[in-house]
Amino acid sequence: MSDREEKTGKNDNGKKNKGGKRNKIIAIEMIILVLLIMAAVAIFIQRDKSVKEAAKIHNQKAKKTEQTPQAAQKENEIEEETEGTEEETGDRDEAVPDRSNFAVQPGVSVGTTEQSDEKIVYLTLDDGPSDNTQAVLDILDKYNAKATFFVTGEMPEYKDMIKAAYDKGHTIGMHTYSHDYAKVYASVDAYFQDLDQIGQMVQEEIGYVPCFIRFPGGSSNTVSKKYTAGIMSTLVQEVQNRGYQYYDWNGSSGDGSVRTTEELVAQATSFDSNNIILLCHDSHGKQTTVEALPQIIEHYQSLGYTFKALDRDSFVAHHGVNN
Known part of the structure; x- marks a missing residue:
């Protein structure tokens, strides 16, 4: 093999090596790019979810605020029912006659x-x-x-x-x-x-x-x-x-x-x-x-x-x- 052929062979091998390294770099860059895109998508999804959750909480608070008068009315009804129960209990207690005079009393005939x-x-x-x-x-x-x-x-x-x-x-x-x-x-x-x-x-x-x-x-x-x-x-x-x-x-x-x-x-x-x-x-x-x-x-x-x-x-x- 002549010096020219040896030189040409070396050049071809160098080109191949350089080409292989470039392909590896491109592949790595593509992987990184895909990972970055996936991370961005995940962040976007999480952000969208957080926004929706915040909106839901806001709506619930707004709804609760709107229902507060009704809740207060319901609370008053419960209190009235409780008072009624207490009054009924009091009526039952009054229905049982006071018999404290049945106590033993020396000198008082029975x-x-x-x-x-x-x-x-x-x-x-x-x-x-x-x-x-x-x-x-x-x-x-x-x-x-x-x-x-x-x-x-x-x-x-x-x-x-x-x-x-x-x-x-x-x-x-x-x-x-x-x-x-x-x-x-x-x-x-x-x-x-x-x-x-x-x-x-x-x-x-x-x-x-x-x-x-x-x-x-x-x-x-x-x-x-x-x-x-x-x-x-x-x-x-x-x-x-x-x-x-x-x-x-x-x-x-x-x-x-x-x-x-x-x-x-x-x-x-x-x-x-x-x-x-x-x-x-x-x-x-x-x-x-x-x-x-x-x-x-x-x-x-x-x-x-x-x-x-x-x-x-x-x-x-x-x-x-x-x-």
């Missing part, structure tokens, strides 16, 4: 032993409250009947039912805290200690100690003689001296013993005095009493009787004292 001409059943329920008390309250509500609950502290987990009954317009009386004959009839002092205990529990629920009481076993019970001779003769006088009144009964469902629902209904509906103080129980286990109550109430209501709760002027039934 009740009368003379029956009125009005046909009244004074339904009384002993030994509660318990898991049966709510069912009894529901039945009384259904028949628009009022009753008197002579309560104990035997199931303190249900003591809130005392207030529930009171708030529905029923009368609360006391039947001693323990209902333990050996304890309450151990002495006169023991009886009043137990009575004070149930009085405190009732006061926590309704705000005062009521004047209405019922002796365990009634004033005619003879079991007290086993513990203290003559104690009932003393207690019937002493409770009245202290401002209480004790209530026995002139009608009983017989649910102090185990009876069927039918037997309870038959016995409870067998009385015809103008004023009937009817003894029943709402204690634990007295499911048959719950089942019998609707029929008992319906029977007397069909004969023109009204079911009322005891008050300071109500008829008082007293048994003969046997100890």
